[in-house]
Amino acid sequence: MYFAIGTVISFLINYFFYSSEDIKLDIFYALSFGFAWGIAYYLDTPAFTLPQKLGLSFAAMAVLVLIGTLIFSLELAIPSILKFSTVFVAYYLIASFRGNKSLRN
Numbered sequence: 001m002y003f004a005i006g007t008v009i010s011f012l013i014n015y016f017f018y019s020s021e022d023i024k025l026d027i028f029y030a031l032s033f034g035f036a037w038g039i040a041y042y043l044d045t046p047a048f049t050l051p052q053k054l055g056l057s058f059a060a061m062a063v064l065v066l067i068g069t070l071i072f073s074l075e076l077a078i079p080s081i082l083k084f085s086t087v088f089v090a091y092y093l094i095a096s097f098r099g100n101k102s103l104r105n
Contacts, residue, residue, distance in 0.1 A: 002041040006087070007034025025076060032064050032080035036087035044095065044104050057088055 011030035015023075039060050043053045061081040068077025095103045 003034040003038030005034070006037035007031055010034060010083075025072060028068060028071065029080055029083060032068075033083050033087055035060065035064070036084040037091065040088050040091035041103070044091070044102050057085075061085065 007030045010033035011026060014026045014029055018026075039057060043056060048056070061084050064080045064084055065074070065077045068074075068080050091103065095101055
């Protein structure tokens with residue numbers, strides 16, 4: 001659910017306000033945004049230790065760069081990890097204000 005909502009919202013913002021004139025790139029950036037929300041939500045459980053969360057988030061960013069480089073170029077793939085890391089940090093920042101430090105419960 002977080003993945004779908006994040007993807008749709010990010011796409012609409014990119015498409016209507018930033019207009020990169022490359023719809024595929026807008027979709028890729030929106031997917032990276034939604035992927036970040038989805039991964040952050042998935043990892044938001046005590047079952048994962050902090051090193052595991054860090055490792056899995058880095059692996060997800062590596063996948064984004066690899067896919068972006070194969071489809072576009074490295075220069076166009078880098079903003080996807082910037083979006084990913086920003087969303088990932090924002091998720092845990094928002095969660096830190098809750099008493100249980102999680103957005104799941």
